[in-house]
Amino acid sequence: MTSSGRRSDVLRVQSISKSFGGLKAVQDFSLTLCEGDLKGLIGPNGAGKTTVFNLLTGVYKPDSGAISLSDAEVAGLRPNQICRQGMARTFQNIRLFGELPVLDNVRLGTHVRAHQTLLGAAMRSPFSVGEERAMTARARDLLAFFGLEGRAEEQARNLPYGDQRKLEIARALATSPKVLLLDEPAAGMNSGEKVALRDLIRRVQTTFGVTILLIEHDMGLVMDICQRITVIDYGVTIAEGPPEAIQNDPKVIEAYLGAPDEPSVEQGVARA
Amino acid sequence: MLPLLIGLVFAAVMQLVVKPNIGDYPAKLVLDIGIAISLAVSLTMVNGFTGQFSMGHAGFLAVGGYAAGIVTYYGSQRIWGDRATHGGILSGRPLAIDPATLPLVGHGDWLFLAALVVGGLVAALLGFLVGLPSLRLKGDYLAIVTLGFGEIVRVMIQQTNATLKPQDIAWEEVYPALPRPAGVEAVASYAFDVIDPATKLGRTVYQAVSDTPAWDVLTHVGGSLGFTGIPKYTSLFWVYIVASITIFAAFRLKQSTFGRAFLSIREDEVAAEAMGVNTTRYKVWAFVISAFFAGVAGGLFAHTLGVGLSAETAGFLKSFDIIIMVVLGGLGSISGAVIAAVVVTVLPEALRDIPQYRLIIYALALILIMIFRPKGLLGTHEIWDRAVWKRVRRRGGSEPGKAKGGSSP
Numbered sequence: 001m002t003s004s005g006r007r008s009d010v011l012r013v014q015s016i017s018k019s020f021g022g023l024k025a026v027q028d029f030s031l032t033l034c035e036g037d038l039k040g041l042i043g044p045n046g047a048g049k050t051t052v053f054n055l056l057t058g059v060y061k062p063d064s065g066a067i068s069l070s071d072a073e074v075a076g077l078r079p080n081q082i083c084r085q086g087m088a089r090t091f092q093n094i095r096l097f098g099e100l101p102v103l104d105n106v107r108l109g110t111h112v113r114a115h116q117t118l119l120g121a122a123m124r125s126p127f128s129v130g131e132e133r134a135m136t137a138r139a140r141d142l143l144a145f146f147g148l149e150g151r152a153e154e155q156a157r158n159l160p161y162g163d164q165r166k167l168e169i170a171r172a173l174a175t176s177p178k179v180l181l182l183d184e185p186a187a188g189m190n191s192g193e194k195v196a197l198r199d200l201i202r203r204v205q206t207t208f209g210v211t212i213l214l215i216e217h218d219m220g221l222v223m224d225i226c227q228r229i230t231v232i233d234y235g236v237t238i239a240e241g242p243p244e245a246i247q248n249d250p251k252v253i254e255a256y257l258g259a260p261d262e263p264s265v266e267q268g269v270a271r272a
Numbered sequence: 273m274l275p276l277l278i279g280l281v282f283a284a285v286m287q288l289v290v291k292p293n294i295g296d297y298p299a300k301l302v303l304d305i306g307i308a309i310s311l312a313v314s315l316t317m318v319n320g321f322t323g324q325f326s327m328g329h330a331g332f333l334a335v336g337g338y339a340a341g342i343v344t345y346y347g348s349q350r351i352w353g354d355r356a357t358h359g360g361i362l363s364g365r366p367l368a369i370d371p372a373t374l375p376l377v378g379h380g381d382w383l384f385l386a387a388l389v390v391g392g393l394v395a396a397l398l399g400f401l402v403g404l405p406s407l408r409l410k411g412d413y414l415a416i417v418t419l420g421f422g423e424i425v426r427v428m429i430q431q432t433n434a435t436l437k438p439q440d441i442a443w444e445e446v447y448p449a450l451p452r453p454a455g456v457e458a459v460a461s462y463a464f465d466v467i468d469p470a471t472k473l474g475r476t477v478y479q480a481v482s483d484t485p486a487w488d489v490l491t492h493v494g495g496s497l498g499f500t501g502i503p504k505y506t507s508l509f510w511v512y513i514v515a516s517i518t519i520f521a522a523f524r525l526k527q528s529t530f531g532r533a534f535l536s537i538r539e540d541e542v543a544a545e546a547m548g549v550n551t552t553r554y555k556v557w558a559f560v561i562s563a564f565f566a567g568v569a570g571g572l573f574a575h576t577l578g579v580g581l582s583a584e585t586a587g588f589l590k591s592f593d594i595i596i597m598v599v600l601g602g603l604g605s606i607s608g609a610v611i612a613a614v615v616v617t618v619l620p621e622a623l624r625d626i627p628q629y630r631l632i633i634y635a636l637a638l639i640l641i642m643i644f645r646p647k648g649l650l651g652t653h654e655i656w657d658r659a660v661w662k663r664v665r666r667r668g669g670s671e672p673g674k675a676k677g678g679s680s681p
Contacts, residue, residue, distance in 0.1 A: 057546055083548035091546075097539035099604075099652045100532070108532045112548025118557070121528035122521060128528070135529060175548050 007034040010211045011087070011179050016055055016065030016075070018235075025051045026235045029065070031213075033179060038205055038212045040226035040243075042219070044255055048235040049215045050092055053181050056213075057089050058082040070178060084112050088177035090168040092184045092215075098157030102148060105156050105167055106139035109174025142170045145207065146200075162193050166200070173208055180210045186218045194218060198225055223247065231255065279516025287362055287509035299508065300578070301621055306511035307572050308613040310518045312597035313606055314565035317522060319595070320604035320652075321531065322558040323538025324406050325415045328422035329566055329594045331402075332395040334586030335425055336567025337574035338493055340391030341502045341581055347383050348503050349460065349481060357503045359384065364507035384505040388514070388571040395567025396560045398425075403559030407552050419588055426586040432495045439463060446478045462492055498582030499574070506575040514572055518565045522606045525561070534558055535604065600641060602648030607655040612648070 011033040018026045026048045033039055043049050054060045056067060058079040067075040074082045088109075097105050114135070120128040143149045146166040151159060156167060165185055172180055185201070186194050198221055205212055216222045222229060223243040231239040231246060233255040239246055246252055291299045311333060318326045348355050357363065358380030398421075405417050440458035443450075447459070461478040468475055484492070493499045525531045536544035537551050545551050574581045584590070597616050601608030619637060623630040641649065 059542070059546070078550075078552075079545040080548045080550045083546060088548075089546055091543065095540045095543035095546075097536050097543065099539055100535055104532050104535075107529070108536050108544070108549070109547050111529045111533050114529050116529065118528075118530055121530055122524045124524070132529065171547060 007036060009033065010035050010037075010070055011056075011213075012066075012068045013056070014066045014068075016052075016062040016067060018051060018055055018060055018063055024235050026055060026062075026232075029055075029232065029235070029237060031230060033211050033213060035211055036205070036209065037228070038201070038214065038226055040222040040229040041213055041215045041232070042217070042222055042229060042246075043232040047233045047255075049232065050183060051235070052232070053089060053183055053215065056082075056181060057087060080112070083175055083177075086176070086178035087181065088172035088175045088179075089181035090165075090172055090183055090185060092187065094161075094164050094168055096156040096164055096167060096171070098155065100156060101153050102156050102159065102167060103136070103139055103143065103152040106142050106170050106174045107135050109171040110135040110138055110176075112175050139174060142174055145203075146170045161188060165189070165197075169200075169204065173204070173210070177210055180204070180212050182212060182214045182216075184215055184217060186216055186221050194221055197221070201225055275520050276516065279513060279520065283509045283512035283516060284362065286512045287364065287507050291364075291508050301618065303506070303508055303511050303576065305614050305617045306508065306515045307569050307576070308594075308597065308617045309515045309610050310511075310569035310572070311566060311594045312601065312609040312613040313515075313518045313522050314562045314569065315594050315598050316601075316604065316606055316609045317525065317534070317562040317565075318558045319598050320602075320606075320609070321526065321534035321538060322555055323603070324555060324558065325411065326402075326406075326418040326559070326562075327415045327588065327591050327595060328402065328418035328420070328425075329562075330588070330590035331418075331422035331425040331586045332399060332563040332566035333570040333573060333590065333594075334429065334581075334583075335398055336391035336395040336570030337581050337585060338391075338429065338499060338570075339394040339567070340387035340571030341499050341574040342493065343387035343390050344380075344383055344505065344575065345499075345502050346481070347387070348380070351383070352380075355501055355503055357505055359505050359507075362507060362509040363505045364509075380503065380505060384503075384510070384575065387575075388510075388568050391571035391574075392564040392568040395570065396564035399559040399561075399563025399566075400556060402563070403556035406555050406559065419591070422586050422588055422591050426583045429493065429583040429586060430496045432491050432493050441478050446480050494582075496583060498580045500580060502574055502581065504575055504577040506572045506577070511572055514565075514568055518569075519606060519610065521561070521565070526606065530554070530557075538604065596638065600638065600648055602645075602650040602652055604652040605648065605650040605654055608648055608650035608653075611650070611655075 009032055011031070013029060013031040015028040015030050016026060017024070017028055029052055041049050041052065051060065055062050058074070058077050058081070062075050065075065066073060069082070069085050069087055072085055074085050074087070077085070097108065100108075114131060116125070116128040116131050140149060140152065143152055146169070148163060148167060148170065151163065156164065159167060169182065169185065182201070186197050189197060201212065201214070202225060204210065214222065214226060226243060228240070228242055229246045230237060231249070231252045238251045238255055239249045241249070286302070290302070294302070311329065315326065315329045318324050345355060348358070352358055358378050360375040360378035360381055362376055363378065363381050363384065402418060402421050406414050409417055439461060441461040441463070442458055443452040443456055446461050460481045462481065462484060464477050464479065466475060466477055467473070525534070533544070533549045533554050536547070536549055537554060541551055570585075573579060573585070593616065597612040598609055600616065601610070601612030620630060620634055623633055
């Protein structure tokens with residue numbers, strides 16, 4: 001953070017594009033995240049939100065454009081390298097290590113920061129044992145933060161849905177990311193759970209000091225917690241700004257609800 | 273290192289106490305079980321941990337066996353001038369020979385140990401080469417590639433020239449121009465069938481083993497007739513020390529952060545990579561480590577009394593045997609693999625009295641186990657993860673998380 005209050009950029013995405021055959025999934029997408037930002041990425045179904053995540057995390061390589069994470073270029077790196085650089089994500093359709101205990105799911109997240117060697121681990125060298133202990137302690141702390149400490153020994157696939165979502169966030173945080181990408185964390189949750197999730201995301205941000213980019217369909221949640229929102233449709237950014245501005249942006253309203261001349265449209269978005 | 277010490281004591285007890293008291297046939301069965309355990313546990317590291325389906329494990333077994341066989345066969349020839357076993361009590365040399373002077377570990381045992389390591393390393397190198405395609409291939413496709421690997425090894429072994437096995441040939445045949453030294457009757461030599469360019473007739477020429485360059489030795493492994501005459505060093509001691517080390521390594525691996533990385537690849541490769549796991553590197557590592565232990569087990573196999581090391585060792589039938597053990601035990605479960613190795617080795621032997629139904633019952637037993645326990649005997653868990661043991665431990669007052677780490681070998 002600079003003295004003037006301007007914070008440094010953590011993630012700078014400069015006009016990345018990606019096509020699959022003739023389909024332009026993402027076109028000229030740009031985005032800047034400053035340290036401590038909580039930004040929303042919204043758009044109708046099929047707008048290319050998850051493709052943006054996949055481009056940022058290295059699942060896909062962008063056809064053009066640049067992605068810099070803390071001033072290091074990461075476009076074109078493999079997902080595990082990008083994770084090491086400090087970007088972690090959750091998945092829209094939960095991808096936990098189902099057969100493994102909850103604790104091991106989180107401990108796996110700490111692996112990317114491990115310094116021990118295979119031989120050291122096999123011989124249980126003091127360093128390896130110490131590191132292993134630190135990993136376990138960190139994983140247990142994270143589980144406690146998410147209220148999952150009582151389920152540490154259970155298989156991840158046996159957790160209730162909401163807890164699986166939390167576990168994914170815990171696992172991502174275990175990689176000590178600078179930027180956390182959340183892909184529809186509220187999907188499939190009821191309104192009570194959504195309220196809890198909103199508080200949780202805020203707590204995550206203040207506690208771990210991560211910068212968050214959030215994909216979410218639930219407008220209430222996005223408008224509530226995000227400082228700024230980017231809206232994309234058909235792979236193109238159609239609006240960017242604070243929630244109030246987005247809510248009243250005619251292009252956004254059109255993208256979501258079609259015909260702009262129907263009188264109920266604006267109200268509908270505002271209520272949502 | 274305590275678990276290794278326990279393994280050492282256990283292996284010595286097997287050789288010195290158990291073997292003399294159970295008779296030759298059961299002892300051979302116990303020996304086969306030990307080798308099967310090493311093979312099953314080593315395959316668990318690939319098929320069970322990383323979820324890559326390898327069907328060429330017998331290829332590593334054969335390569336390790338042949339490499340180790342070459343070391344002891346030719347090493348023994350060069351060092352002692354014969355191919356007898358020069359081991360000690362622990363490698364099962366009969367006490368009747370020279371009970372007073374026989375050491376616990378003979379000079380030959382060190383050669384054997386070196387041979388096992390060489391077998392493991394050669395297999396590991398091949399494991400690296402086979403692991404490379406696993407970076408691009410998944411599931412059935414990888415299975416076919418690894419199956420092909422086993423077959424390549426089998427065919428290549430078969431193509432080594434069978435007539436090149438060394439025989440004791442009269443001095444005059446080998447060195448027609450040299451005078452025969454006193455006391456020397458025969459020379460261990462390879463026979464080459466060559467066609468005389470002048471007469472167009474085939475004739476046999478001989479080359480003494482001692483004159484054969486080292487690199488050429490690799491082709492002298494018996495071809496389709498099999499590699500016979502390897503000194504028989506394998507004993508219950510060696511088998512169970514290797515089995516102990518294999519199990520120990522597998523557990524240490526599984527409980528380390530690397531083991532979790534291996535398992536995460538099996539569970540969800542995309543998520544593992546997104547969480548920073550270098551899936552490429554670990555998949556190759558899994559193949560290398562697994563092949564190493566399979567190669568060492570192959571060395572044991574090659575030096576077993578009554579075993580004919582041949583090209584068929586690398587065949588897919590042998591690979592299937594090992595896969596059956598891993599799947600039966602539960603993918604990823606080390607204790608499951610050990611139990612299944614015992615079951616799969618003992619079951620056909622136990623049914624020997626009813627030979628006509630043997631294979632039917634064996635197959636039926638496998639089918640029934642898979643119907644009632646579709647994830648294998650233990651699923652992905654270890655035996656002490658089962659509810660019964662957990663309850664026992666809870667009563668003991670230990671915390672389950674702690675106990676898991678504490679029960680490691």
